[in-house]
Amino acid sequence: AQRVTQPEKLLSVFKGAPVELKCNYSYSGSPELFWYVQYSRQRLQLLLRHISRESIKGFTADLNKGETSFHLKKPFAQEEDSAMYYCALKGGGAQKLVFGQGTRLTINP
Amino acid sequence: GAVVSQHPSWVICKSGTSVKIECRSLDFQATTMFWYRQFPKQSLMLMATSNEGSKATYEQGVEKDKFLINHASLTLSTLTVTSAHPEDSSFYICSAAGDTDTQYFGPGTRLTVL
Numbered sequence: 446a447q448r449v450t451q452p453e454k455l456l457s458v459f460k461g462a463p464v465e466l467k468c469n470y471s472y473s474g475s476p477e478l479f480w481y482v483q484y485s486r487q488r489l490q491l492l493l494r495h496i497s498r499e500s501i502k503g504f505t506a507d508l509n510k511g512e513t514s515f516h517l518k519k520p521f522a523q524e525e526d527s528a529m530y531y532c533a534l535k536g537g538g539a540q541k542l543v544f545g546q547g548t549r550l551t552i553n554p
Numbered sequence: 555g556a557v558v559s560q561h562p563s564w565v566i567c568k569s570g571t572s573v574k575i576e577c578r579s580l581d582f583q584a585t586t587m588f589w590y591r592q593f594p595k596q597s598l599m600l601m602a603t604s605n606e607g608s609k610a611t612y613e614q615g616v617e618k619d620k621f622l623i624n625h626a627s628l629t630l631s632t633l634t635v636t637s638a639h640p641e642d643s644s645f646y647i648c649s650a651a652g653d654t655d656t657q658y659f660g661p662g663t664r665l666t667v668l
Contacts (some may be wrong), residue, residue, distance in 0.1 A: 451661045487661075488558075488661045488662065489598075489647070489649075489659040490659065491657075531597065531598070539585055540588075540589075540603060540651065540655060541588065541600050542600070542657060544598045544599075546596070546597045546599060
């Protein structure tokens with residue numbers, strides 16, 4: 446079965462501090478992993494996907510197949526990063542996404 | 555580009571009535587559309603996947619006769635909640651994917667059944 450776990454419901458860090466949002470997955474094949482973000486009163490939008498290996502808004506995420514993790518990291522948090530972050534998995538050629546429970550990130554000034 | 559709209563943004567209805575929610579891809583052709591349900595402070599749960607011109611594929615536990623999905627064109631999918639009851643009250647979100655298979659999400663529709 447496909448499963449995505451985000452162990453932290455809430456995460457609060459100070460501006461300028463490093464931030465890491467954890468994501469672990471369960472899938473027997475080769476998954477595609479994504480991070481989606483939802484800012485206050487806005488729709489869900491794609492932040493980054495592992496196959497792109499890019500940095501968006503200073504965020505990066507590396508797929509670690511050994512640890513089945515796809516943690517989202519940013520070295521210096523900014524206040525505008527406060528949002529709800531969802532990790533998601535797509536596997537087996539299927540189109541559908543399986544979402545984690547989400548982590549609400551709050552950046553304190 | 556890649557904008558998805560939903561209509562209405564919120565709706566209140568009486569128990570036993572049916573409610574239709576529209577999902578439109580405004581600037582691209584969506585070969586596949588997805589319908590999710592989100593309860594307060596919870597994650598998105600996929601209800602069904604629909605491909606244009608064919609029957610929707612429902613996730614386990616989702617009643618296909620209660621949640622009717624139609625994807626008649628490459629830019630429009632509808633979700634009809636039939637004989638709605640208070641437990642159907644939720645936030646319904648659609649997403650659409652075209653050639654790139656990236657899902658673009660609508661703003662959601664809040665349904666309240668009295």
